[in-house]
Amino acid sequence: MEDKILLGHGSGGLLTHQLIEEVFMPAFGDSPLKTMDDATLLNVEGHIVVSTDTFTVNPLFFPGGDIGKLAVNGTVNDVAVSTGKPLYLTVGFVIEEGFPIADLKKIVMSMKEAAERVGVKIVAGDTKVVEKGKADGVYINTTGIGIYEGLGKLASEPIKPGDKVIVSGPIGDHAATIMINRENLGITADIQSDCGPVVDIVKKALEVGGVKWMRDPTRGGVGTTLNELVLGRDFGVLLFEDSIPIRDEVRGISELLGIDPLYMACEGRVLLVVEEDMADRVLEAIKGLPEAKDSAIIGEIEDKHPGKVRLKTRWAERFVPMLPGQQLPRIC
Amino acid sequence: MEDKILLGHGSGGLLTHQLIEEVFMPAFGDSPLKTMDDATLLNVEGHIVVSTDTFTVNPLFFPGGDIGKLAVNGTVNDVAVSTGKPLYLTVGFVIEEGFPIADLKKIVMSMKEAAERVGVKIVAGDTKVVEKGKADGVYINTTGIGIYEGLGKLASEPIKPGDKVIVSGPIGDHAATIMINRENLGITADIQSDCGPVVDIVKKALEVGGVKWMRDPTRGGVGTTLNELVLGRDFGVLLFEDSIPIRDEVRGISELLGIDPLYMACEGRVLLVVEEDMADRVLEAIKGLPEAKDSAIIGEIEDKHPGKVRLKTRWAERFVPMLPGQQLPRIC
Numbered sequence: 001m002e003d004k005i006l007l008g009h010g011s012g013g014l015l016t017h018q019l020i021e022e023v024f025m026p027a028f029g030d031s032p033l034k035t036m037d038d039a040t041l042l043n044v045e046g047h048i049v050v051s052t053d054t055f056t057v058n059p060l061f062f063p064g065g066d067i068g069k070l071a072v073n074g075t076v077n078d079v080a081v082s083t084g085k086p087l088y089l090t091v092g093f094v095i096e097e098g099f100p101i102a103d104l105k106k107i108v109m110s111m112k113e114a115a116e117r118v119g120v121k122i123v124a125g126d127t128k129v130v131e132k133g134k135a136d137g138v139y140i141n142t143t144g145i146g147i148y149e150g151l152g153k154l155a156s157e158p159i160k161p162g163d164k165v166i167v168s169g170p171i172g173d174h175a176a177t178i179m180i181n182r183e184n185l186g187i188t189a190d191i192q193s194d195c196g197p198v199v200d201i202v203k204k205a206l207e208v209g210g211v212k213w214m215r216d217p218t219r220g221g222v223g224t225t226l227n228e229l230v231l232g233r234d235f236g237v238l239l240f241e242d243s244i245p246i247r248d249e250v251r252g253i254s255e256l257l258g259i260d261p262l263y264m265a266c267e268g269r270v271l272l273v274v275e276e277d278m279a280d281r282v283l284e285a286i287k288g289l290p291e292a293k294d295s296a297i298i299g300e301i302e303d304k305h306p307g308k309v310r311l312k313t314r315w316a317e318r319f320v321p322m323l324p325g326q327q328l329p330r331i332c
Numbered sequence: 333m334e335d336k337i338l339l340g341h342g343s344g345g346l347l348t349h350q351l352i353e354e355v356f357m358p359a360f361g362d363s364p365l366k367t368m369d370d371a372t373l374l375n376v377e378g379h380i381v382v383s384t385d386t387f388t389v390n391p392l393f394f395p396g397g398d399i400g401k402l403a404v405n406g407t408v409n410d411v412a413v414s415t416g417k418p419l420y421l422t423v424g425f426v427i428e429e430g431f432p433i434a435d436l437k438k439i440v441m442s443m444k445e446a447a448e449r450v451g452v453k454i455v456a457g458d459t460k461v462v463e464k465g466k467a468d469g470v471y472i473n474t475t476g477i478g479i480y481e482g483l484g485k486l487a488s489e490p491i492k493p494g495d496k497v498i499v500s501g502p503i504g505d506h507a508a509t510i511m512i513n514r515e516n517l518g519i520t521a522d523i524q525s526d527c528g529p530v531v532d533i534v535k536k537a538l539e540v541g542g543v544k545w546m547r548d549p550t551r552g553g554v555g556t557t558l559n560e561l562v563l564g565r566d567f568g569v570l571l572f573e574d575s576i577p578i579r580d581e582v583r584g585i586s587e588l589l590g591i592d593p594l595y596m597a598c599e600g601r602v603l604l605v606v607e608e609d610m611a612d613r614v615l616e617a618i619k620g621l622p623e624a625k626d627s628a629i630i631g632e633i634e635d636k637h638p639g640k641v642r643l644k645t646r647w648a649e650r651f652v653p654m655l656p657g658q659q660l661p662r663i664c
Contacts, residue, residue, distance in 0.1 A: 039410045052457065056466075134467060
């Protein structure tokens with residue numbers, strides 16, 4: 001087999017079939033993919049949760065993960081925080097001509113591992129090849145399908161003042177890792193992406209009860225995600241700066257680059273709004289999971305400034321709007 | 333609003349929200365998309381058919397369609413030929429920085445029209461923006477979900493010698509259109525892409541009965557698609573060159589470019605294998621649809637050369653292998 005991707009690997013003909021046989025089958029071979037059909041038959045009963053995301057992260061490989069791991073967990077997490085039990089994933093590759101097949105194999109094996117870890121099957125795929133200079137290595141779309149399990153698991157009470165906001169770990173690890181590994185800044189820091197599944201955290205929190213809302217703060221960070229929560233609603237969020245877990249390294253990078261860590265993407269964290277009197281129990285429960293051991297209550301719902309997110313610092317309070325511009329493109 | 337796509341439109345922050353409000357909502361606004369959630373809840377009972385495809389066609393606009401129309405019909409057709417009733421579509425955009433928002437609006441409106449024509453809802457979306465020179469305008473992934481309806485509709489008998497191969501119209505229109513509109517060849521021809529849905533053709537054929545297999549001959553064309561049918565099976569296909577509908581313009585282009593029309597992609601045709609004694613009835617039935625009026629029986633199943641596709645010309649017979657190299661990249 002060639003060692004680089006050729007345009008012919010996207011022809012739909014012989015080279016495409018070879019690529020499927022030699023790269024995709026070893027990773028996804030026990031799935032319906034092996035029929036090489038254009039569509040896949042699945043057995044699903046009831047309500048399903050569907051989510052789609054395209055990943056264009058640069059660099060493709062970074063401490064803590066790669067685009068393959070990110071593409072699986074990113075979509076799996078979107079399904080999970082919507083109280084779907086993730087079951088199936090489709091994968092669409094856009095590959096740049098000349099991309100090393102060895103790198104593609106690494107990415108595909110990462111996807112296999114990430115999918116197996118959360119019990120998700122990769123059930124359909126597609127590969128397109130574009131000319132050199134018309135992509136940047138590889139872009140991956142994943143679309144996830146899960147069974148909706150929220151009914152009876154999410155608290156039925158509406159969100160109200162006093163409810164607590166929990167984050168499942170330090171914020172900004174992913175964005176900070178991408179930033180210093182991408183820009184040639186000469187910054188070295190002992191930090192890696194938090195890229196990983198939030199499936200077990202979500203499950204544990206729902207078991208305890210009192211959870212009213214969940215979301216993973218990816219692009220746009222905690223600041224933007226909480227703005228999406230309060231947009232047009234009759235409540236706001238008050239964050240306590242001192243309570244927000246941030247690694248020293250991430251804070252340092254954010255200060256060096258002049259970027260508010262509240263806008264720095266996480267890829268393995270979940271934000272939860274929990275009933276006031278259940279918050280401590282949810283917090284304790286999820287802290288038992290290694291990936292959520294640094295969880296913290298970082299704020300609460302308030303009715304003082306509906307539709308707004310505010311940050312209370314040691315000395316003052318300020319509004320946190322949605323991320324206004326572009327931080328760094330292709331963080332995910 | 334800006335008139336060109338900025339990197340910030342992919343930030344997940346304020347500009348992304350503006351893009352959703354001003355470009356995507358007017359087209360897909362009556363869908364669950366409007367909640368701007370990261371996942372969508374759907375009600376689906378039974379077996380579902382799932383298919384994914386990324387579209388990188390160049391040029392983005394061509395006679396007979398554009399990348400938006402293609403992206404909807406391409407995936408809808410994959411679901412339909414798998415005897416799924418297409419219901420839902422997710423959409424993932426990768427957009428190059430600087431892409432005109434007016435063009436994006438045109439593409440999105442094409443998607444809306446194509447989806448409405450076949451009664452499919454666009455239920456989830458994602459937009460990424462990459463730096464200028466890291467894509468070629470826009471790439472679109474669509475993932476389709478349909479309800480499986482094949483049980484009891486596909487003939488239960490296995491494929492056997494004597495079964496007929498039907499194509500629902502002239503082959504190669506899409507590829508020929510893309511080729512002459514892309515390469516600066518100075519060829520003008522009154523031809524347009526066949527890009528369109530095969531949903532009604534499939535429905536009509538299944539109503540008549542005797543259909544054993546269906547597939548849309550896109551990338552790799554009729555030649556490659558039939559090779560996929562016979563691969564590893566105990567039968568082959570014999571095609572009759574004189575029976576294969578090809579427009580004079582397409583034949584002319586294929587001769588000028590030295591490309592076998594059997595490898596030229598269609599985007600609105602379906603290949604069917606039908607029981608011998610039902611073939612004429614299926615043919616007559618689908619010919620009643622305007623998009624299939626030039627349908628023809630183009631070959632039959634044979635056991636003489638298992639696993640092979642052969643072409644009988646006026647003077648000789650030859651094997652038709654899978655498309656061996658690359659015809660023209662980014663045909664779809």
